[in-house]
Amino acid sequence: MTLSSSTIQESPSRHRTYSRKQKSLGLLCSNFLSLYNRDGVEPIGLDDAATRLGVERRRIYDIVNVLESVGVLARKAKNQYSWKGFGAIPKALEELREEGLRENFHTFDSNNSAKISDDEDERFSNPNTGSQQDKSNPNNRREKSLGLLTQNFVKLFLCSNVDLISLEEAARILLGDGQSSSIMRNNSAAKVRRLYDIANVLSSMNLIEKTNQTENRKPAFRWLGMRGKSENGSFSVLNLNESKKRTFGTEITNISFKRNKMASSVEGNSNQNTKMQWQMQVKHESLENGIERSDFEKGPKQSSKSYQFGPFAPVSVQDTVRQVRDWESLASTYRPQYHSQALRDLFAHYMEAWKTWYSEVAGKEPIQIS
DNA sequence: TGCTCCCGCCATCCG
DNA sequence: CGGATGGCGGGAGCA
Numbered sequence: 001m002t003l004s005s006s007t008i009q010e011s012p013s014r015h016r017t018y019s020r021k022q023k024s025l026g027l028l029c030s031n032f033l034s035l036y037n038r039d040g041v042e043p044i045g046l047d048d049a050a051t052r053l054g055v056e057r058r059r060i061y062d063i064v065n066v067l068e069s070v071g072v073l074a075r076k077a078k079n080q081y082s083w084k085g086f087g088a089i090p091k092a093l094e095e096l097r098e099e100g101l102r103e104n105f106h107t108f109d110s111n112n113s114a115k116i117s118d119d120e121d122e123r124f125s126n127p128n129t130g131s132q133q134d135k136s137n138p139n140n141r142r143e144k145s146l147g148l149l150t151q152n153f154v155k156l157f158l159c160s161n162v163d164l165i166s167l168e169e170a171a172r173i174l175l176g177d178g179q180s181s182s183i184m185r186n187n188s189a190a191k192v193r194r195l196y197d198i199a200n201v202l203s204s205m206n207l208i209e210k211t212n213q214t215e216n217r218k219p220a221f222r223w224l225g226m227r228g229k230s231e232n233g234s235f236s237v238l239n240l241n242e243s244k245k246r247t248f249g250t251e252i253t254n255i256s257f258k259r260n261k262m263a264s265s266v267e268g269n270s271n272q273n274t275k276m277q278w279q280m281q282v283k284h285e286s287l288e289n290g291i292e293r294s295d296f297e298k299g300p301k302q303s304s305k306s307y308q309f310g311p312f313a314p315v316s317v318q319d320t321v322r323q324v325r326d327w328e329s330l331a332s333t334y335r336p337q338y339h340s341q342a343l344r345d346l347f348a349h350y351m352e353a354w355k356t357w358y359s360e361v362a363g364k365e366p367i368q369i370s
Numbered sequence: 371t372g373c374t375c376c377c378g379c380c381a382t383c384c385g
Numbered sequence: 386c387g388g389a390t391g392g393c394g395g396g397a398g399c400a
Contacts, residue, residue, distance in 0.1 A: 020398045023376060046389085058378065061391055078385075078389065141382065144392065190394060196375050219373080374399075383390065 026200035028055060029063045033072075033205070036083050044073070044081045062146065066201045069150040070096075086205075093158060093225065100155030149174060150198045157208075157223035166213060166220040170195055 021027070031053055036044055046064070050057045064081060067073045071092025073081045142148060152174050156165055175191040199221055202208045207225045212218055 018398075020374085020376065024374095025376080056378080057389090058391075059376085061389090065391080141390095141392075146391075192373095193375055193394075194392090196373095200375080372400095374397100376397085377395090379393090379395105381390100381392075383388105385386100385388085 023055075024200055025059070025062055025197055026204040028053060028059060029067070029201040029204040032060075032063055032067075037085070038083070039085075043076055044083060046079050046081070062197060063201050065145065065147040066150045066198055069147045070154065070202075070205075070207065072205075089207075089225075093154065096151055096155050097158040100159040103155075105152075105155045105159035146194060146198065149194055150202070153195065153198055154202075154207075157225075163223045164211070164213070164220050165223075166218050167192065167195060168218060170221065 032049065035049070035052060046057060046060050049064075050060045053060070064073060068075060068081070069092075071084055071088040072086065074084050076082045153170060156170065156173065157163065171192050174195070199208060199210060203210055207223070209222045209224050211220055211222050213220050
């Protein structure tokens with residue numbers, strides 16, 4: 001479609017320094033969270049999000065699906081989601097845990113796994129009612145969705161004692177297990193990509209952390225959030241790896257901008273619509289290393305129309321400050337919905353964790369301001 | 371190289 | 386039907 005006239009590629013074979021990292025789902029998720037973590041009740045429009053974050057719509061679907069899986073968002077209507085907030089996570093996880101236990105998520109454990117028959121969620125199901133669709137296979141599309149995969153992945157942690165699961169193991173359990181009867185596609189190698197996607201966004205919320213087994217160096221995921229377990233119905237909160245030690249120096253544990261040598265102003269997209277688009281009055285000036293204040297300019301052409309590649313990369317953590325900052329009000333907004341002390345504790349736990357997280361990302365003191 | 375996993379084509383699902 | 390969703394896997398960054 002309308003292959004852009006010129007502009008697309010300027011200086012061929014020039015040190016373009018693309019930098020894939022700045023386009024990661026994890027970073028995108030962080031920005032998304034920063035952008036909408038407001039008690040504002042206004043619904044979130046997918047187009048709006050895509051535009052504000054400077055990414056294509058397709059990517060928004062990716063993060064929105066996993067965010068919804070853990071309760072942060074709720075689909076309201078077509079093209080529209082409502083922000084539930086971090087405060088909704090404990091409840092969502094608790095439900096996932098119960099659901100997981102009801103199924104056999106706790107039996108995978110050592111040696112061979114126990115496939116998770118799954119089938120899917122709440123209501124309906126029952127023998128094929130209507131006559132439409134189902135020609136190809138009884139497997140609904142939902143079965144392979146990112147959202148369901150996310151929930152199953154989380155259940156793995158919530159319903160067991162382990163807090164470290166290798167990528168390999170997770171793949172085997174979640175996507176058709178090793179060698180089983182079914183001819184199910186076990187080309188896990190291909191499906192594993194989905195796990196990476198999920199892991200990235202869950203990581204950006206500090207629900208999990210990517211590491212690798214002490215011996216073997218094999219990639220693995222460690223659960224950082226709360227854990228269900230025990231039948232007495234009580235929670236046990238894992239002290240998320242002794243939280244951050246707040247190293248005042250530099251060193252950002254998560255985000256890791258790494259030293260992307262001169263990433264700076266990437267693509268010379270020339271969207272002149274910046275005037276109204278990025279209305280985020282970013283004032284943050286930090287971001288020490290690299291990433292000099294990128295100024296969007298360099299746009300000789302005004303191709304108008306296509307603004308799909310917004311300054312997502314450059315801004316990165318931009319306005320994390322403006323949002324949030326008011327944890328108290330945020331907290332009071334959600335706390336009421338928890339009647340049990342357990343959930344309340346969990347909530348507090350998370351708020352603390354995120355407070356730390358945001359301060360790190362923003363590179364400044366624990367938000368608080370007016 | 372092998373591990374990660376972004377990108378976007380295009381099958382499906384809704385209105 | 387046309388637009389909204391979102392599987393899926395090629396293949397390019399990166400370590």
